[in-house]
Amino acid sequence: MPEDFAAWPKTEVHLHLEGTxxxxxxxxxxxxxxxxxxxxxxxxxxxxxxxxxxxRFLTLWLAMCNSLRHPRDYEEMVDGYLAACRRQNVRYVEAxxxxxxxxxxxxxxxxxxxxxxxxxxxxxxxGGPVTRLILDIPSESVPESGPYxxxxxxxxxxxxxxxxxxxxxxxxxxRSLVAPHFERARAAxxxxxxxxxxxxxxxxxxxxxxxxxxxxxxxxxxxxxxxxLVRLLAEREICCDVALTSNxxxxxxxxxxxxPLPALLAAGVPCTLSTDDPPFFGTDLVREYQQAHDVLGLSxxxxxxxxxxxxxxxLADTALRRRLLLEFAAWRQEHP
Ligand SMILES: [Zn+2]
Numbered sequence: 166m167p168e169d170f171a172a173w174p175k176t177e178v179h180l181h182l183e184g185t186x187x188x189x190x191x192x193x194x195x196x197x198x199x200x201x202x203x204x205x206x207x208x209x210x211x212x213x214x215x216x217x218x219x220x221r222f223l224t225l226w227l228a229m230c231n232s233l234r235h236p237r238d239y240e241e242m243v244d245g246y247l248a249a250c251r252r253q254n255v256r257y258v259e260a261x262x263x264x265x266x267x268x269x270x271x272x273x274x275x276x277x278x279x280x281x282x283x284x285x286x287x288x289x290x291x292g293g294p295v296t297r298l299i300l301d302i303p304s305e306s307v308p309e310s311g312p313y314x315x316x317x318x319x320x321x322x323x324x325x326x327x328x329x330x331x332x333x334x335x336x337x338x339x340r341s342l343v344a345p346h347f348e349r350a351r352a353a354x355x356x357x358x359x360x361x362x363x364x365x366x367x368x369x370x371x372x373x374x375x376x377x378x379x380x381x382x383x384x385x386x387x388x389x390x391x392x393x394l395v396r397l398l399a400e401r402e403i404c405c406d407v408a409l410t411s412n413x414x415x416x417x418x419x420x421x422x423x424x425p426l427p428a429l430l431a432a433g434v435p436c437t438l439s440t441d442d443p444p445f446f447g448t449d450l451v452r453e454y455q456q457a458h459d460v461l462g463l464s465x466x467x468x469x470x471x472x473x474x475x476x477x478x479x480l481a482d483t484a485l486r487r488r489l490l491l492e493f494a495a496w497r498q499e500h501p
Pocket of ligand 1: 179332
């Protein structure tokens, strides 16, 4: 099959909508809204996007959320995301969105969600991409963000919202903190996913699986520290949504050639490939596929299966999943 990854119809199920804002857009947003940024110029901001750890990443991410003050700011964020999808032929996305941060900075979480959903729905009606949302609880503020996010999920029946998620830092924030909130979310009908095993060890993945009952794990790469847990993920088909460049910048796996992804696949753990927060890590989805192929030596056939895993393990309804799987199969038949 062709190795032109740009041409492939693609899925991406681990992408933060707020994390798609480029330095140029953030500079414009902050300037016109009078929001202070941790840089005095656009050049300085671009340099700030070069991360050396999770704390700096989080500081900038929160400054970005604070810079969204008007409906058109949210529309601009979504339009930038949609343009990047179309440029790369990304057809299906499960995007993480964190309403609590938009509530916290004053715009209103529900209002932000409605604007985002309207924009995404219009794009889908116009031919795509198809986007579904995972509403994240940020781990650094669970006592406030947990009840807020679950309360919001219990109020809505928004077809674009398909799951509850857990984002934010790991160390100092055990996954078990959100267990009662995730239980409420499941009772309200939402499947659960969670970030785990990214910056902290395999015990965090175990908590996500056993206490939070997640369908997928974002990252999960440090699960390899616990062989019994690796077997459990493989047996239960709990998918890990891996992001290579993000991992080389924020985790202990700084050396891409020794990234755990091939070992996870060899152990039978289903995985997908994503960017996480592309401009923050100077990457895009085509580049991630290229790196997985060129540096990790994964074959196009293996990468195509990972691509399909975004649909197989995705949380869209069955009819939509089938429609997209048929679309992808038709493309594959035309491009043997
Ligand atoms: Zn993430």
